[in-house]
Amino acid sequence: MLHDNIKFLRAKTNLSQTELANLLGVSHGSISYYESGAREPNAITVILYARVFGIFVEELCGELKKETRDKFNTQCIVINPDSLDARRFGVQAVENAKCMIKDLRDDLQHRVTQKELSKRVGISIKSIQNYEGERQKCIPGIEKATRIADALLVIVEELYQV
Numbered sequence: 608m609l610h611d612n613i614k615f616l617r618a619k620t621n622l623s624q625t626e627l628a629n630l631l632g633v634s635h636g637s638i639s640y641y642e643s644g645a646r647e648p649n650a651i652t653v654i655l656y657a658r659v660f661g662i663f664v665e666e667l668c669g670e671l672k673k674e675t676r677d678k679f680n681t682q683c684i685v686i687n688p689d690s691l692d693a694r695r696f697g698v699q700a701v702e703n704a705k706c707m708i709k710d711l712r713d714d715l716q717h718r719v720t721q722k723e724l725s726k727r728v729g730i731s732i733k734s735i736q737n738y739e740g741e742r743q744k745c746i747p748g749i750e751k752a753t754r755i756a757d758a759l760l761v762i763v764e765e766l767y768q769v
Contacts, residue, residue, distance in 0.1 A: 609653070609668045609749065610644035616660045616667075617642070619679040631655050650752035651767055664763040668749055705768040709739040711759045719759065727758040 617627050617638075624638040631638075631652060640646035648656070657667045662675060712719045721739075725732045730751055737745035738755075747755065749763070756763045 608670065609647070610642055612667055612671055613638075613656060614642040615671070615676075616662075616679060620660065627659070630659060647748045647750070649746040650749050650763060651746055653749045653752075654764055654767060657764070664749070665753075668753065706738060707766055707768060708735070708755060708759075711761060711765065712739075716760075724755070724758055728754045730754075 617624070622630075624642070625635050628635045628638045633648075633652065637646070637648070641648050653664055653667065657664045660667070662671075666672060666675065712721070712724060719727070721732050721735045725735050728735075728751070730747075734745075734747070734751075738747055752763050752766055756766055759766075
């Protein structure tokens with residue numbers, strides 16, 4: 608569903624794969640893989656996609672609302688990549704992204720240990736540690752990010768300050 612939505616929204620906004628790739632700071636090949644469903648973008652890339660198209664991650668990854676489909680089907684929505692603030696998108700946004708998983712886990716409302724989160728989400732403690740690590744080079748795919756967000760009772764966009 609994600610790949611269909613990405614392809615639909617890109618086409619409806621008159622962005623070429625190359626323009627979208629440049630905007631998101633990924634290769635043209637990555638866009639092609641994402642649209643074909645051969646590869647899944649990581650959570651930060653999906654957050655940036657949603658931001659480009661002005662919708663929430665949950666909608667991008669699931670069933671597009673009728674209003675969203677109608678809006679993109681009936682209106683000529685043109686996204687001019689040159690008019691978008693580069694700090695909010697692409698390589699710079701990914702490099703500046705801050706993982707909030709540990710902060711959310713430690714929040715008074717959640718108070719969840721890495722072990723508890725690991726059990727709730729069904730991924731290893733090592734993976735949780737890698738996502739929360741100092742370097743934060745390890746970014747979960749959108750499916751895992753969605754499970755983590757659900758376990759912490761937040762939306763995916765709250766896992767990363769992008």
